[in-house]
Amino acid sequence: MAESPRPKRKREEEEDGGAALRDGAAATAAPFPLAELRLRRVLRESARDKAVFLHGEVTGASGEGTDAVIILEKTPFQEEKLSDLLKKHTKLELQMRNDIYSTYHLYPPPELSEIKATVVHPATEKHLQKYLRQEAHLIRETWEDYKNITLPFIQSQSFSVQLDDLYLIALVHRREIKSLRDLTAEHLPLLRNILQEGKEAIAKRFGVPGSQLRIYLHYQPSYYHLHVHFTALGYDAPGSSVERAHLLADVIDNLALDSMYYQKRALTFALRADELLLKKFQEAGRV
Numbered sequence: 001m002a003e004s005p006r007p008k009r010k011r012e013e014e015e016d017g018g019a020a021l022r023d024g025a026a027a028t029a030a031p032f033p034l035a036e037l038r039l040r041r042v043l044r045e046s047a048r049d050k051a052v053f054l055h056g057e058v059t060g061a062s063g064e065g066t067d068a069v070i071i072l073e074k075t076p077f078q079e080e081k082l083s084d085l086l087k088k089h090t091k092l093e094l095q096m097r098n099d100i101y102s103t104y105h106l107y108p109p110p111e112l113s114e115i116k117a118t119v120v121h122p123a124t125e126k127h128l129q130k131y132l133r134q135e136a137h138l139i140r141e142t143w144e145d146y147k148n149i150t151l152p153f154i155q156s157q158s159f160s161v162q163l164d165d166l167y168l169i170a171l172v173h174r175r176e177i178k179s180l181r182d183l184t185a186e187h188l189p190l191l192r193n194i195l196q197e198g199k200e201a202i203a204k205r206f207g208v209p210g211s212q213l214r215i216y217l218h219y220q221p222s223y224y225h226l227h228v229h230f231t232a233l234g235y236d237a238p239g240s241s242v243e244r245a246h247l248l249a250d251v252i253d254n255l256a257l258d259s260m261y262y263q264k265r266a267l268t269f270a271l272r273a274d275e276l277l278l279k280k281f282q283e284a285g286r287v
Helices: 008-016 079-087 125-131 143-157 185-206 248-257 276-283
Strands: 038-046 051-059 065-074 091-098 101-107 115-120 136-141 213-218 227-232 245-247 267-272
Touching: 038 065, 038 125, 051 125, 065 125, 136 143, 136 276, 143 276, 185 213, 185 227, 185 248, 213 248, 245 248, 267 276
Parallel strands: none
Antiparallel strands: 038 051, 051 065, 065 115, 091 101, 136 267, 213 227, 213 245
16 A cells, blocks of 8 residues: 555656656756746646646757756645735735625735746657647447457557556556456455455544545556555545546446446546557547
């Protein structure tokens, strides 16, 4: 069991190595020359996460340019600074008033308007593609689609489980259970044990009751070895959207009603335009 799921952005930073300090390295290293950055394009914006992903270029002393990815994120409010935020604002500009409701733009002083900047430099084409805005497509996968398209794709990819990619709490030891599609009533004792033992362990260690947990499986999963996510209900976890997350309690109920439930029903999920599985569905004429 992992102590807690790591936010997706944190995992991405560690994979890229852009802003992270490794092995006690070097807070004394020269800062990134942000003022010299030439903005090439906006790769992607996320209104929900209050973040923007930029492609820039830095020209070195030799005159040769190198690519960089800059991720700018609005930082969360800090409770201890809220009083200063309200009292020391430099400007409060009315935008709209409707009866008792008003909307303003508040312009805080610089020390209270921090923006987190993550830098990947030099960035490769792989980094640029990773953060580039991609079209997404909803796939309605039948059991026949799973057997004829998804399962051969899974088997051809030689997926491996890497600890750096995991932010789960429960990992099933049985390697033959790849995903939700493999579950039958035979697995009910295992799933019920994960649900109960997971809730009890989290309540004991972190003091979070089961009623404040979101416990779910992904389909499609990020890797094909059955695992269950436990997140705090108030945490807007990546991948908890309706087209991907399946609550474990619902999965248990469905299998109790019909052992072959997940071999009979169609499942809907989203795929990005650059994902290989989407191309397999397109080749089969299913998209």
